[in-house]
Amino acid sequence: MSRVPLVSATMLPSARERDDLDATWSYLEKNVDNVMWKLEEGLDMKTYMGVYTAVHNFCTSQKAVNSNHQNTGALTHNHRGAHLLGEELYQLLGEYLTKHLQTVAESAGSHSDEALLAFYIREWKRFTDAAKFNNHLFRYLNRHWVKREMDEGKKNIYDVYTLHLVKWKMDLFIAVQGKVMEAVLKLVEKQRNGETIDQMQIKAIVDSFVSLGLDENDSTKSTLEVYRFFFEKPFISATRLYYQNESKRFVAENSVVEYMKKAETRLEEEKQRVTLYLHSDIMKRLMETCNEVLITGHSLLLRDEFQVLLDNERTDDLARMYRLLSRIKDGLDPLRTRFETHVRKAGLSAVEKVAAAGENFEPKVYVDALLEIHGKYQQLVNVAFAGESEFVRSLDNACKEFVNRNQICKSSSNRSPELLAKYTDQLLRKGAKAAEESELEEMLIQIMVVFKYIEDKDVFQKFYGRTLAKRLVHTSSVSDDAETSMISKLKEACGFEYTNKLQRMFQDIQLSKDLNSQYKEWHDKLLGDGDDRKSLDPSFQVLGTGFWPLSAPGTPFVPPNEITKAMESFTNFYDHKHSGRKLTWLWQLCKGEMKANYIKTGKIPYTFQVSTYQMAILLLFNDNEKLDFADIQQSTSLNDDILEPNMAILCKARVLLQTPEDGKPQAGMKYALNYNFKNKKIKVNLNIQVKSEQKHEAEDTHKTIEEDRKLLLQSAIVRIMKSRKKLKHVELVQEVIQQVKARFPPKIPDIKKNIDALMEKDYIERLEGDELSYIA
Template identity: 45%
Template sequence: MNTTSILANQSVSQKNVKLEDIWPELEGGISKILLELNQGFPIKKWMALYTHVYDYCAASQSKAGPKVGVSKQQNQSGANYVGEELYNRLNVFLKKHMKELLEVADKKMDESLLGYYFTEWERYTSSMRYINHILNYLNRYWIKREIDDGKKEVYEVYVLSFVIWRDCLFTALKSRLTSALLDLIEGERNGYQVNTHLIRGVINGYVSLGLNREKPKETILQVYKSSFEELFLAATEQYYTSESVKFISENTVADYMKKVEARLNEEVKRVQQYLHQSTETELISRCEKVLIEKHVEVIWNEFQNLLESDKIADLTRMYALLSRIPRGLEPLRATLEKHVQTVGLQAVQSIGSVGATDPKLYVETLLQVFKKYNDLVTGAFRSDTGFVASLDKACRRFINENAVTIAAKSSSKSPELLARFTDFLLKKSPRNPEESEMDQLLNDVMIVFKYIEDKDVFQDFYSKMLAKRLIHGTSTSEDLEGVMIGKLKSTCGYEYTSKLQRMFTDMSLSRDLLERFHRHLEQDNQQVLLGGIDFSVLVLATGSWPLQPPATNFSIPKELQACEQLFQKFYQIQYSGRKLNWLHHLSKGELKTKYLSSNKSGYSLQCSTYQIGILLQFNTEEELTTDDIQDSTQLIDNVLKSTLTVLVKSKILVSEPELIEPEDIGKGMKFTLNKQFKNKKNKIIINVPVVQQVKEEIDTIHKTVEEDRKLQIQAAIVRIMKMRKQLSHSGLMSEVIVQLQQRFNPKVNIIKKCIDILIERDYLQRVEGQKDMYSYVA
């Protein structure tokens, strides 16, 4: 048994206190606390009142027998605590106090009513905390027992005070209170200074009056929501409906969006200052509906103008506002896609035909458009996935089909120019960017590459240009070459770059082989057989390098024959059974002039092997005809003509009659060394291909791509049919396109031709009795 129980049992035998004896003093004390608490309340007086309550509540009713509902422990102790009459007296007293407060409140209006109500609420709730302590014994025993017995209309004293305030005062005043609150809030919205502390205090009272019958010590928001929030939200909706219609009719959309942004921020701040936090979601939702959703079409219509004017701040604001409402951004995404596509097409058209021949200008033009709108999407539109997708679609369209590709009658022009731009970056040149810029420039290449549909075309051009850079030693840096291949690999996978990586392996093996060859000559004292020629060779695997076989026969000059024979013999000893095919059309060398009186030290001429084969003949002959040169070199007509054209146009040779076009070269034309040749440079590169050669090379690459595509389509068809066994025509077409679209967009007519080829070759067959159905032939 606890100490309190012992005291209670002792007092039962000592006192039998009547309520009439203690109530006058209790009533006076409670009244004084309610009216004069701020003036202080003596502790002795407080203890005396507490003792009265204790003595009264602890009085025994054991003679009357145990009360129904009394706990087992109470029955055993023989004590039945009283308090019902005291509880009823307190109830009547508090209701009387409410009546007095109401009489005063009825004479007040608007803000003065709010001030009076808030002051009395603060006084009342503070006082009732003290009164609750005085009546604590009543709470702990009689009231607790009644509540445990299921009495719904019995509350702890402090909770009772709230119930009485709500039922006897608040219910009568709530309409006027809420109206006054809404007037103050509207005044604040109109720019007037208001007493936010007063508003917060009254509204907190609304919240406190939401009593939970199941859990009396907890509050629910029923009173706050029904008596204030619902009316507040309706008033808010009405206020902003009127304001928004007026404002948007008198101002620009940009100004309207600033107004909306400010209003939404004000409402959030309003919740933080004096509303319950649960109101924020519904309040902002209502504001968004009135301020944004009802005017959304006007806002949508302004988007195009803001894009054209590059109003980034307004676009940022528009995104932030429209992202608040359902489907608010969808029309903007479609508009952005169309706008970016238009701007991209106009940008390419503005560079005209120059773009088709200037890869740097072309790629930089594409990147300029992309970067501008990518900054917009990542900044103003916060990398929204929908806007990212719109940008991607637009870039894919104008990069793959624009004025340059239309003029070239091929969507493959973009990957070709991108490959040429990459070649420009990675090839040694005085115009090369700084090394610090290179990684960003290669990233820029990959941006455009991402949107290229014909990635196989880029691969073919890139591999051929890489092969030339490696063979001729013109790469800026092998490290940068590796970086670029790594970027391609991360985007397209290992298979896409496997041959490119093997090319680097071949270069490394070739360097080792050449070192062994020179050591072999030194050991056998055979260097003299090279005739003083600084000879080097690259041995490259046929399957890894995109190198075409020579288009012509060629009789190598006798000065170089010994070099080739020595290496061939050495290689056959090293690798028995392997065959070397010499690619003279890709080889080059350096000749030194000794025939010019104007330059006794001589010029160094960087020449192709075909040019070397022609020029070396002038060591023994003063003049040669076209037939003489062809007999000695065995070059076919078109190769001979193009080679001679370069030598004449570079003024190394002089033709008679004068050469104007390669077609002018005939059998009777004579050629001599130009004894008056002069040049500002001592080292002269003359093995530059003519335009016709470049065009033929491009055409060859495109033909190769087309043939490779047919093979890839056929392979994809066989893979699909082998797995599916039977498939409809439309299903097969769809699956082929899905499988191959990462490398290129296969054309429907080509797929159909490939299906026919595979049927002829007995890989597929048409299913009898079923239209457009194929089956796999095992």
């Protein structure tokens, strides 16, 4: 030891007395007794060395060796004698400690509650401090006899310090632990009831219980068995009983929300209690017990309140319920199911309000209704349910239901993707209410939120492709960046194949720009400077048939001479540049601007923005003051369903005057230019799509979708059978569903119909046992 306090002590025995074992132990016992009771006074260095030497001499006494030779007749060396004397000294020390602790135990009997805790803690500290000191005094015994015994695998042999702990456990702890724990639990209950206690007392008790955990098979190791059995077990039982009683009383007198607040507070208190004065080992069992009593025991009550909180949008209380029920096994499963049902009902109700307004609602109103419900409950999931993946899945399931199967979708399952595509077109088309770039990007992100839930993604693709084609052809896109951004989002969601044709459209537009420049150079070079082309300034777009969702005109048409000349000129140029290609003129998509030189606002003539059909009609009036319906039809060759609505637009805008004025344009009516035409704008847009054309386009699109689905199903069937060679009919149907469902949810009768069609075409054949085989 580096420092030993100086006090008076018993004198070292003489050489003669050293041979007397009783006298030697008597000397050791007096000094051990001083250490046990008066350690604060200490031993002087001389006495300390005397005790250490006495232990050494006691264990190596020759007298003891000789005595052992006579008694056993079989020992021939010193170590065995030292072994026997070490054992005797060890036993004498153990007997002393037992007597000492019996005295302490008698004193403990006169204390109770907090006084008992104070006594136990004080005695524990005194005893363990003395144990450390004695361990130094008996180092020789530890180093030799104890070590040899332990190395030989002897049981119940410990170093001197550990021997003290073993004796404390056997002779004092077992006798008083019951009352000590009773006092500890009373203190904890006081604290739970709001009183202030000395927490360090409980911590000291916990530490002492932990220190008494000794491994019987290896005295150098410690365990928590004593702590767990004598402290943790009664502590957990008392905790369970306390909260069972408290929670029953509280629930009977308070609301569910107030109970949840109380439960959260209690759970946090118990967690802090572990940090402050309990051993960390208890945390798991303590929390499990509290969860079982405070949450599982009242889980039905909490879950019954969930719908009320949802209906009243009590986000904070929903978050509290989520935190509590997430602590117990399967605690949230019923909540997720109810949440999904609630969101689905909210979505269906929102769509019903849109449908109640009539069939002529704007796509924006419909999409906004879907987004409002999704946004509201997405926020709830993020805030109240911590964005938990299972609640996100419940939200997704609910949204998928009300987006694809609602009041508006009853007439057609394709309505949602169609309306979403039309709303996207409104956003991306130039208009009076064009959004800022950042706002537009955010709107496109919202579009993709709804798109994620659309099952018939092929329907959206078709309608979006058609509207994109029109925007590109008519140069009516709000910006190329916005168009590119939308296509990138679709590509990220559905892959390259989904957007391949859309991207090729952009390439054709760029190629057309280059082609127009080349055409003008060619035309100028061909005709020289004498050509006067001021009357017409044409621009052409060449669109690849395989990539653009466009069809040939639905009516015959004879273009005016001015247009015919330009058309023939470009055709000659294109045939010279690309031999073997055929140009089909899509008159229904062509448009232009005309100067109305016959009527001016001030000195500036009006400019009419017209379709090619309207241009052909108006150009007839360059040579005629008046024309009847039959004349116009004969000159243009337009069908009634195209000519009539276009004439109606010109008459409604007062560009043409109709005689008689009442009634729709038809045979027998006469028309003349309105020389008194007036408009607030110099540029007057007459190129308005008629409803009949819109209806025809929608029908045509749906027919294309059905045809494409048939081809997609057949290609999937062939691809599967080619790789598998043979397959059961049911398995083939399931594999087709898996491959195709990303584009649209296929109907089983449609799959079977296409399987039969492929069998007729000799792609596959039916074998025995409902098995199909691929025909190479």
